[in-house]
Amino acid sequence: MAVNRGVVPRVFKERIRVFIVGGGSACKLLLTAIRDDPFIEVLGLAEINLDAEAIPIATSMGIPIYRDYREVFDLPEVDLVLNLTGEKEIGDELSAHMGGGAEVMGALGGRLLWSALSWKEYLATTDYLTGLYNAGVFHRTLRSEVERGIRYSAMFSIFFMDMDNLKEVNDAYGHVVGDKVLRRVAKAMRSSIRGSDVACRYGGDEFAMILPDTPPDGAIKVAERIRRRIESIWKEGFPRVTVSIGVAAFPIDGVTSEELVRRADWGMYQAKRTGGNRVCYAGDEVSIPPICRSVKDALSFVSERGERDKYNRLHSEVVAKVSVEIGKALKLSRSEIRMIETAGILHDIGKSEFFPDAASWSYKEHPVIGAFMIRNIPALSKARPMILFHHERFDGTGFPKGLKGEEIPFGARVIHLADRLCRLLQDEGHWSVGRVTKVLEIIGKDQEAVDPHLLAVFLRSLKGRDPQEPLIE
Numbered sequence: 001m002a003v004n005r006g007v008v009p010r011v012f013k014e015r016i017r018v019f020i021v022g023g024g025s026a027c028k029l030l031l032t033a034i035r036d037d038p039f040i041e042v043l044g045l046a047e048i049n050l051d052a053e054a055i056p057i058a059t060s061m062g063i064p065i066y067r068d069y070r071e072v073f074d075l076p077e078v079d080l081v082l083n084l085t086g087e088k089e090i091g092d093e094l095s096a097h098m099g100g101g102a103e104v105m106g107a108l109g110g111r112l113l114w115s116a117l118s119w120k121e122y123l124a125t126t127d128y129l130t131g132l133y134n135a136g137v138f139h140r141t142l143r144s145e146v147e148r149g150i151r152y153s154a155m156f157s158i159f160f161m162d163m164d165n166l167k168e169v170n171d172a173y174g175h176v177v178g179d180k181v182l183r184r185v186a187k188a189m190r191s192s193i194r195g196s197d198v199a200c201r202y203g204g205d206e207f208a209m210i211l212p213d214t215p216p217d218g219a220i221k222v223a224e225r226i227r228r229r230i231e232s233i234w235k236e237g238f239p240r241v242t243v244s245i246g247v248a249a250f251p252i253d254g255v256t257s258e259e260l261v262r263r264a265d266w267g268m269y270q271a272k273r274t275g276g277n278r279v280c281y282a283g284d285e286v287s288i289p290p291i292c293r294s295v296k297d298a299l300s301f302v303s304e305r306g307e308r309d310k311y312n313r314l315h316s317e318v319v320a321k322v323s324v325e326i327g328k329a330l331k332l333s334r335s336e337i338r339m340i341e342t343a344g345i346l347h348d349i350g351k352s353e354f355f356p357d358a359a360s361w362s363y364k365e366h367p368v369i370g371a372f373m374i375r376n377i378p379a380l381s382k383a384r385p386m387i388l389f390h391h392e393r394f395d396g397t398g399f400p401k402g403l404k405g406e407e408i409p410f411g412a413r414v415i416h417l418a419d420r421l422c423r424l425l426q427d428e429g430h431w432s433v434g435r436v437t438k439v440l441e442i443i444g445k446d447q448e449a450v451d452p453h454l455l456a457v458f459l460r461s462l463k464g465r466d467p468q469e470p471l472i473e
């Protein structure tokens with residue numbers, strides 16, 4: 001057998017220009033397969049349905065979308081037209097009208113290509129023994145769930161599952177029986193989940209699962225069901241086997257894929273250490289932050305919780321006031337300033353200090369958790385990105401996404417500047433009574449973090465003021 005040395009074969013030595021008709025799953029598979037091939041240029045895609053499967057990837061590749069395949073007749077220098085619609089008449093029409101030496105691949109050729117690509121996709125994403133997805137799919141799906149979770153403030157869970165005694169089964173009964181057990185375990189997973197859940201064999205006797213839109217208590221229930229089903233497969237004549245499962249959830253246990261994997265892994269080892277055949281959650285206990293129902297609800301959450309934690313309540317008020325000062329310097333409209341003020345009060349609503357009884361999340365998670373808490377309040381739809389991205393730094397080294405410069409939403413840059421200023425004032429012992437002179441002095445120190453335009457406008461507005469005047473009331 002030929003050895004695969006990890007080199008992609010170069011089929012084309014010169015650039016070819018392709019036009020694709022039909023944006024369904026065949027097209028999606030094709031575009032995924034050729035997207036990094038420098039010798040294939042896709043001139044256009046004809047598809048009437050803008051919800052078709054290939055549209056997102058075609059758009060991300062910058063491929064023009066046409067509603068009518070006949071547009072190809074007017075394009076110059078087409079080398080190949082691919083008919084992926086499966087319809088013979090379209091292929092015949094294309095063949096009859098394409099001049100200039102362009103090759104046309106008809107309906108049968110298109111179907112053959114689809115079939116080959118589907119098999120390639122299946123083999124590349126599936127674990128051969130169990131038919132579950134493989135570890136590559138797990139990591140890709142996890143990355144895109146994290147992206148989706150941050151963008152839409154959605155919650156999801158993952159778990160890792162390890163068999164407690166597969167080695168003993170293999171030693172006692174041989175690998176043929178061991179493989180049968182692995183397949184039966186995969187079946188127990190498949191029969192316990194929804195269509196949107198992604199069940200994977202991670203490797204050896206380790207499995208992993210992604211459960212979109214599922215809080216940790218829901219994931220624990222699913223995991224527990226799977227654990228029980230596996231525990232009882234001996235009744236069907238299989239050897240006795242058990243599993244240890246560790247559950248973690250976005251955003252409360254982590255806001256990056258690495259952190260989530262680490263925490264779920266930790267839960268799994270915890271389950272093993274305490275005897276195996278159990279489900280362990282990554283945190284101390286499941287504590288889901290409350291979802292606020294209205295602006296009033298959110299504001300009173302901060303002020304009531306702030307009763308116990310005066311530091312954070314005062315910080316929120318000061319950040320809101322300084323944000324308003326910056327807004328005025330920028331000559332923003334009254335409604336924009338009001339929104340920034342509200343976001344200023346709410347910017348740290350996700351901080352664990354507000355949850356003294358149940359908090360298990362870290363500092364880096366608080367912007368994502370804050371955005372999650374207010375996600376259902378339409379009146380705060382503009383404040384949500386300000387809260388979500390208030391720790392992004394202009395130089396791209398902030399969190400949760402590491403956005404850079406103007407990628408960071410404008411309001412978030414305002415809150416960030418106000419937040420930074422307040423913390424610097426506080427470090428210098430000036431807290432809420434910072435004077436204009438002190439502000440000018442302090443803010444000069446950390447310029448790469450903030451938007452230079454915002455800073456310049458704000459500093460200019462301060463220069464006209466009495467240096468001894470307090471920055472805010």
Ligand SMILES: [Fe+2]
Binds near residue numbers: 348366
């Ligand atoms: Fe914060």
Ligand SMILES: [Fe+2]
Binds near residue numbers: 347348419
């Ligand atoms: Fe803050």
